[in-house]
Amino acid sequence: MDLQYLWQGRELKLRILRNAKKNIILRKIDSGSLKISVPKYLSVKRLLNWLDSHQDVIARVLQTPDLSEPKTEMLPEKIWFRGQLQTIKITSQNQFCYENEIFYVPHLPFLQQQQVLRTFLQNHAQTVLLNKLAEHANKMNLSPSQITLTNAKTFWGVCRQKTGIRLNWRLIGAPDFVMDYVCIHELCHLWHANHSKAFWQSVAVYCDDVARAKTWLKKHGTALFLLG
Numbered sequence: 001m002d003l004q005y006l007w008q009g010r011e012l013k014l015r016i017l018r019n020a021k022k023n024i025i026l027r028k029i030d031s032g033s034l035k036i037s038v039p040k041y042l043s044v045k046r047l048l049n050w051l052d053s054h055q056d057v058i059a060r061v062l063q064t065p066d067l068s069e070p071k072t073e074m075l076p077e078k079i080w081f082r083g084q085l086q087t088i089k090i091t092s093q094n095q096f097c098y099e100n101e102i103f104y105v106p107h108l109p110f111l112q113q114q115q116v117l118r119t120f121l122q123n124h125a126q127t128v129l130l131n132k133l134a135e136h137a138n139k140m141n142l143s144p145s146q147i148t149l150t151n152a153k154t155f156w157g158v159c160r161q162k163t164g165i166r167l168n169w170r171l172i173g174a175p176d177f178v179m180d181y182v183c184i185h186e187l188c189h190l191w192h193a194n195h196s197k198a199f200w201q202s203v204a205v206y207c208d209d210v211a212r213a214k215t216w217l218k219k220h221g222t223a224l225f226l227l228g
């Protein structure tokens, strides 16, 4: 359902999706339209009331990048790899290589360059990250039903009894203590399917760096998404 909403003297187009569990979630489509996820039974009137009293939220969402536009058309100058910021250089050679902490990327259209780097990082995540997860599982005497990587944009890891553990491949950009923390965090969810006090106590038994890892992710987490 689409709605027009007058916001600071201009018409905003609202695309309403009734797919949220309990919160109202706004996303920007472009400077004149927003996507809004609302709970199934929220009336339009209550939604409009909510919008009227959350003008600051609308303003903030309108400042975010457009959903429809790619964030950048150029590779970043540096990217994180295993906890170090590494330089990206465009090379006239037609082969990609990683040498002396430099990523040499051939002259190619942007999307292909991005793909070359993503493939390199995903391959490393496949070995490094999933091996770590297996090692920690072993130490903790746990055997998740499956361990895989995910391309999710909204979480670092997810754990379900039935489907096992999926880790975001972008964590390969983070230092070891961060990867270890996320592995242990997800494994502990096999014991506690929540973030209760007991859950965090279990995490602390196996991980000394919880606070440090969380701080690192808060500070650098978005930079791990520079390649989309």
Ligand SMILES: [Zn+2]
Binding pocket: 185, 189, 194, 195
């Ligand atoms: Zn969790």
